[in-house]
Amino acid sequence: MLVEEKVRGRSSVSADLIRWMIGQDTGPDRPPSLAVLGYREGMPESRSQSIDLVVVGGGIAGLWILDAAIRAGLSAVCVEASKLGSGQSVCAQGIIHGGLKYTLKERDLSAASPISEMPALWADLASGDPQLGPDLSEAVMSSPCTWLWRTDSLASRLGMLGAKAALRTKPSTVDRDERPALIRDAPGAVLRVDEPVFDTRSVLKTMALAHPASLIAVDGPEGIEFASQGGRVSRVILRNGSAEATLEPRAVVFAAGAGNEALLSRLGLDDSVAQRRPLHMTLLRSPSLPEFHGHCVDGNRTRVTITSGRDADGRVIWQLGGDLAESGVARDSGDQIAFAATEIRSILPALDLSTLPHAAWSTYRVDRAERRTRSGFRPDDAELVSLHEGRLLVAWPTKWALAPRLAAAVIEALPPEIASASTSPVTLSGFQPPEIADFPWENRTWTSHSDVRSAAPA
């Protein structure tokens, strides 16, 4: 459920600051605490432009919120400090979950409902229905489905039964000859789940191309300054090289993933509303790997989730997530690769890693950035924290798949005067749209499979 709550201010705002905020103190002796507001000498005197909404952060959340705002007739920009999606979004496995992972654990059953509508919605967007949201017909759907299989353990059998019973969109059992070759001889049933998988960069690119004039690259996090009081932002100053612009937004959304914490701190607000959950992802590369998207289920956990992409040279890359990535946080890269190789041998005996041409491994660490939960587990839905009646919103989609729900909730949470506003689009001369972040497998160090400890086939 989307939750709206107040964020506590860390410090009260001094009278000097308030005078400065309302324009009565523009002299050279500014109070030192102006640093809290991001003020620095040389704050621009450029003419301010009014705007309905400034979205900070251009991952899947920020891009979706920008699109929803423009569709709602608002003037809006999305400001990115690095490359679009450079936190989690470009790393995501791109699976539009329908609740499968959540139904495996009893405590997760409630989570299946908000997310269960997402696979069908995304599939419709991919067929280009403009009524529903952004046109994703140019984005690449890597697979229309994922596969679910198990090993021969008892826990694995029970997990499979649980998943079958609890999913709203029932997965279908496929005959042996319809199974992907890799899991043709898997013990027990193999299920096809209608969860589409998207190429994350292609989605980010399609969404960015829809609104190039509203996407603004700035000089890192310091390329955005805020004038604010108790979290109410009155001005946003943007800089990139010699370009500079001042905006007076009616509302601001922080959709900066892990960057939300620093943004809250900069406004003097409590950043403990956010949490991070780390992953240690493993990558397997070979020009001869088959493209495959699926989950191996073992008891109440997704033992390994495999998705496939391609690198700039056309080689197939497997991203290995699921429990392997969660438990892998405690392993160093060498141990994680060795463990991953052992896992792949165990769950996919049909794949002979030793004969796979030019097989190589790598790993990377990334944090999932979310709204804090009491348990420290994943929130059940997209999450929004609202301050000043929606004038400052802090947004986390929780899952890539839930970005449409988050964007709809943001538009609903905006203050009423925005809905009736008729602000003209702003013109920000001298700024460029940001680039799209590279996939996490570009520019990495790789370990040849032949050098992997204890990973040789038995």
Ligand SMILES: Cc1cc2nc3c(=O)[nH]c(=O)nc-3n(C[C@H](O)[C@H](O)[C@H](O)COP(=O)(O)OP(=O)(O)OC[C@H]3O[C@@H](n4cnc5c(N)ncnc54)[C@H](O)[C@@H]3O)c2cc1C
């Ligand atoms: C390895 C991995 C696999 C995943 N797989 C899936 C999956 O298969 N399916 C699924 O549904 N979900 C998945 N998720 C979750 C999903 O990726 C995230 O929920 C989602 O991408 C978060 O998007 P975001 O836009 O909030 O954050 P991010 O993608 O982190 O984007 C934040 C953006 O804000 C920018 N930024 C940061 N600070 C500032 C600042 N101060 N000023 C301006 N810009 C700033 C960053 O550069 C970045 O571009 C996965 C997550 C991970 C880590």
